[in-house]
Amino acid sequence: MKEQKHIMTMLVDNQPGVLSRVVGLFSGKGFNIESLCVAPTMDARVSRITIVTMANPPVIEQIEKQLRKLINVIKLRDMTGPRAVKREMVLICVRAKPEFRAEILRIVDIFRCKVVDVGTEHYIIEVTGDEGKLTALINLLAPMGIEKIARSGALALYREPK
Amino acid sequence: MKLTGAQILMEVLKEEEVDSIFGYPGGAIIDIYDELEKTDIHHVLVRHEQAAVHAADGYARAKSRVGVCLVTSGPGVTNTITGIASAYMDSVPIVILSGQVPTALIGNDAFQEVDIVGITRPCTKHNYLVMSIEDLAATVKEAFYLARSGRPGPILVDIPKDITKETTEYTPGQRVKLKSYNPTYNPNMKQLKKIGKLIESSERPMIFAGGGVILSKASRELTELARKTRIPVTTSLMGLGAFPETDPLSLGMIGMHGTYRANMCTSVCDLMIAIGVRFDDRVTGKTDAFASQSQIVHIDIDPTSIRKNIPVTIPVVGDCKISLEHLNQLIDQVELGNLDQKRKPWFDQIEEWKSTNSLAYEQKEVIKPQFVVEKLYELTKGQAIITTEVGQNQMWAAQYYQFDRPNHFITSGGLGAMGFGLPAAIGAQVAFPDATVVDIAGDSSIQMNIQEMATAVQSGLPVKVVILNNGYMGMVRQWQELFYDKRYVSTCMDCAPDFVKLAEAYGAVGLRATKPEEVESVLSEGLKIPKPVIMDFVVEKEEGVYPMVPAGAAITDMLLV
Numbered sequence: 001m002k003e004q005k006h007i008m009t010m011l012v013d014n015q016p017g018v019l020s021r022v023v024g025l026f027s028g029k030g031f032n033i034e035s036l037c038v039a040p041t042m043d044a045r046v047s048r049i050t051i052v053t054m055a056n057p058p059v060i061e062q063i064e065k066q067l068r069k070l071i072n073v074i075k076l077r078d079m080t081g082p083r084a085v086k087r088e089m090v091l092i093c094v095r096a097k098p099e100f101r102a103e104i105l106r107i108v109d110i111f112r113c114k115v116v117d118v119g120t121e122h123y124i125i126e127v128t129g130d131e132g133k134l135t136a137l138i139n140l141l142a143p144m145g146i147e148k149i150a151r152s153g154a155l156a157l158y159r160e161p162k
Numbered sequence: 163m164k165l166t167g168a169q170i171l172m173e174v175l176k177e178e179e180v181d182s183i184f185g186y187p188g189g190a191i192i193d194i195y196d197e198l199e200k201t202d203i204h205h206v207l208v209r210h211e212q213a214a215v216h217a218a219d220g221y222a223r224a225k226s227r228v229g230v231c232l233v234t235s236g237p238g239v240t241n242t243i244t245g246i247a248s249a250y251m252d253s254v255p256i257v258i259l260s261g262q263v264p265t266a267l268i269g270n271d272a273f274q275e276v277d278i279v280g281i282t283r284p285c286t287k288h289n290y291l292v293m294s295i296e297d298l299a300a301t302v303k304e305a306f307y308l309a310r311s312g313r314p315g316p317i318l319v320d321i322p323k324d325i326t327k328e329t330t331e332y333t334p335g336q337r338v339k340l341k342s343y344n345p346t347y348n349p350n351m352k353q354l355k356k357i358g359k360l361i362e363s364s365e366r367p368m369i370f371a372g373g374g375v376i377l378s379k380a381s382r383e384l385t386e387l388a389r390k391t392r393i394p395v396t397t398s399l400m401g402l403g404a405f406p407e408t409d410p411l412s413l414g415m416i417g418m419h420g421t422y423r424a425n426m427c428t429s430v431c432d433l434m435i436a437i438g439v440r441f442d443d444r445v446t447g448k449t450d451a452f453a454s455q456s457q458i459v460h461i462d463i464d465p466t467s468i469r470k471n472i473p474v475t476i477p478v479v480g481d482c483k484i485s486l487e488h489l490n491q492l493i494d495q496v497e498l499g500n501l502d503q504k505r506k507p508w509f510d511q512i513e514e515w516k517s518t519n520s521l522a523y524e525q526k527e528v529i530k531p532q533f534v535v536e537k538l539y540e541l542t543k544g545q546a547i548i549t550t551e552v553g554q555n556q557m558w559a560a561q562y563y564q565f566d567r568p569n570h571f572i573t574s575g576g577l578g579a580m581g582f583g584l585p586a587a588i589g590a591q592v593a594f595p596d597a598t599v600v601d602i603a604g605d606s607s608i609q610m611n612i613q614e615m616a617t618a619v620q621s622g623l624p625v626k627v628v629i630l631n632n633g634y635m636g637m638v639r640q641w642q643e644l645f646y647d648k649r650y651v652s653t654c655m656d657c658a659p660d661f662v663k664l665a666e667a668y669g670a671v672g673l674r675a676t677k678p679e680e681v682e683s684v685l686s687e688g689l690k691i692p693k694p695v696i697m698d699f700v701v702e703k704e705e706g707v708y709p710m711v712p713a714g715a716a717i718t719d720m721l722l723v
Contacts, residue, residue: 017279017283071342
């Protein structure tokens with residue numbers, strides 16, 4: 001069966017050890033984690049964990065059930081598909097030789113991202129977007145030479161009814 | 163009223179109606195022991211912490227209550243891991259209370275410090291480190307609630323030493339509130355109606371019952387369903403006793419060492435009603451070939467068990483007992499017609515398979531282990547609580563002792579932990595002081611927790627140990643014989659102690675049988691003695707457990723004797 005990318009978000013008790021219960025479940029059961037984000041919500045007692053995973057349908061069913069079984073997981077949702085807004089932030093340190101500087105800034109402009117640090121030989125670019133946009137940008141910058149990259153991992157929120 | 167942490171703990175244990183605790187003291191829990199002495203709670207002092215958990219396991223399973231262990235920090239609690247993992251695999255409700263170094267020292271690599279919450283995270287249902295005395299009572303109450311509700315399991319509560327000494331105001335009878343934990347007890351009625359229809363239309367149905375039936379106390383409901391609908395029943399190892407094995411509808415145990423007829427039924431049945439099982443690999447063999455012509459109904463309280471290993475036609479998440487009650491009511495409203503007539507070809511087929519008596523053996527000059535178990539069954543009239551070690555002894559116990567009632571067969575099913583049987587027997591004997599409790603053991607596995615003879619003697623628990631002594635680590639030897647050209651690497655257990663003298667050294671009684679004609683007299687003598695007894699049966703050295711399905715083969719590919 002074909003593996004597909006899933007983005008799961010869960011509300012969990014904001015207590016010590018909860019993250020390791022979630023992560024330990026993935027490693028113990030042999031599930032895969034592509035990215036992971038954790039931060040508190042408006043309610044300080046509750047955190048939101050967002051995990052991107054690759055799995056086929058039976059495995060994703062097990063992942064969901066196993067996560068729901070954890071005592072500290074309050075709520076879980078599969079955010080895959082168009083009904084949720086998904087964003088990821090990336091910091092890209094790109095080599096910026098004089099002959100490429102204008103081209104890089106044009107790309108930055110087209111992608112509506114920002115240059116947040118300028119050096120004699122590099123730019124650090126901050127960009128936020130969905131996976132498609134980020135991949136496109138990275139592909140365009142790659143020929144100039146990407147020296148370092150830091151990705152936040154995906155975040156998602158379900159769209160409220162219009 | 164201000165109480166110390168240790169006193170609060172005792173109050174909560176009383177509220178939870180704990181009557182017995184299995185444990186071993188140490189520096190970090192001296193204060194708790196000091197308070198324990200002042201209560202009516204019976205403390206059984208074990209000789210190794212692994213045995214404390216196995217004993218709590220045996221107690222919990224015999225009595226359908228939460229078992230409780232008390233151990234100290236560091237090595238005390240690391241010794242419990244095997245016991246905890248076994249209880250987790252077999253869904254046994256246990257609360258493990260462990261001491262921890264004082265809160266100020268946590269993380270400092272203090273003497274006898276270990277991150278036990280981290281270590282036990284994957285083998286407990288849930289666990290806690292209590293960091294404030296204000297949380298102590300609520301946490302321990304939660305632990306008991308979690309252990310026994312939903313799919314039961316072990317819960318560990320780690321309590322730092324300073325918290326046992328501090329004082330705080332204690333309010334009795336606090337309620338447990340858990341917003342993120344809400345097991346589904348009531349099944350979806352629409353799903354149950356579909357099962358009713360399938361039962362009506364199926365020609366070759368079978369029921370496959372597991373440990374969940376025993377945990378939810380649903381044996382009566384299961385038996386009612388099977389008899390009313392004339393459906394034959396097989397059980398997993400964990401399900402032995404969930405349905406009377408002497409009932410004509412019983413197919414015996416399924417799986418790697420299951421009966422010929424039970425395993426053959428899975429290959430042609432058109433409906434399998436699986437209740438409280440998790441389709442372990444020792445049951446299914448090759449999953450693609452398992453019940454491949456059948457519609458499968460799966461009732462279980464744990465949604466993760468459903469569709470984990472086997473695709474299912476009708477999943478039902480719910481408590482086995484409640485689900486079976488509803489199902490029985492639904493069946494009462496259905497006109498089932500003359501079932502005996504309708505199922506005649508199916509029952510004829512099963513009879514034919516039954517004639518391949520897959521459990522036949524021949525008793526010649528040397529004692530056969532099967533013969534010992536059968537004699538034990540006869541002499542105890544099937545009334546004993548049987549615990550087992552792991553390996554051949556476990557399988558022979560499962561095959562040759564007939565279990566007609568639940569909670570009478572106690573074994574480490576999922577984890578397969580050698581050394582389980584003797585401490586589990588001690589726990590079962592504590593639960594039922596007047597019952598006959600017998601550990602069916604092998605000469606290898608009994609040595610893994612043999613030190614518990616001292617516990618039995620000290621606590622006056624008259625457990626009986628039947629050693630099927632073949633001088634080998636028998637099950638591994640059997641695999642080596644069958645699949646490794648008889649290369650018996652490191653499975654010969656020569657140089658075992660003289661078990662009769664060993665029993666005597668512990669202050670227990672030791673008996674031995676070396677000839678078939680001595681089996682009955684040794685058993686009946688041993689069973690009569692109101693003290694712990696080791697009965698050493700010198701059996702056929704290279705006897706195998708049959709039928710056997712090689713690992714990974716289809717369940718119907720059985721090696722018969």
